[in-house]
Amino acid sequence: MPKFSRLRSGHILARRWFAKAGLEAHADEYIRYLTEHGYAVPTVECYFRCVAHFLHWAVQQHAAFHDVGDALIDRFIHGHLPHCQCAPQCRRTSADVHAALMHFLDMYGIARATQAPIVSVSIDAELAMFTQYMMEVRGLSESTRHVRRRHIGEFLADCFHEQPIQISKIALADVVRFVMRRTRGLTPGSVKSVGGSLHSYLRFKAISGTPVTALIAALPRVALWRLGGLPDVLSPEEVRRLLSAFDRSNATGMRDYAITRCLLDLGLRRTEVAHLCLDDIDWRAGMNFRR
């Protein structure tokens, strides 16, 4: 549990709003969740106050917490925030509020999923064997075992729900989907931690004879999976649509268009474009890059 350097009045008010929404027990749980996901104390405090602000508004709207979904969040962000007069300390940055609420709902969903009895029985048995392997074979510390056990518990619940665990039925797409969802908004270090947990677990399964070679082979690239959906190159049609997106009737649009043409036509890197000067260009010979 992080100790905030100083409890500001806004933070005390935020705790009160959690309590009024009947979610007092989840206040510390949310702080712990964000901290375990690698967020720095100022971000944790910011998100905490964002969620508290939302809960305060939701209570006034007589909305129960199980009613919370995209529609209610949209009403809060687009309907309430621009005209909010709740309290001076309230967080009103829509991007922060949205991220904070997504994490809060994510935490709430995970907490409920792990309470499902059937999931607990089969997954707990698997986690017990994995924990024994981490302790006796790998000699991992208690804190590392705790983190990996939690990651793998979430992974197995995501893959199998209430079905019996059959590792051979896990497809690469299942692993990618879990990592994409689980690592949304995390720091690179936390993303690597999730990948490390999966790697450790699959190695454990490989030792027991489960065919997981293909899944393990895909794991070292886990830190780059956020970019995995991006195409290597753009098609001619995509290039045409990209270039036609700029409004070249004003200076900003012309600048953006020129930057994009440097990237596309000259293959310059971002930093090279950023540092490009007029003297770098041989105007008589054309667009020759002199450095």
Ligand SMILES: [Zn+2]
């Ligand atoms: Zn407000």
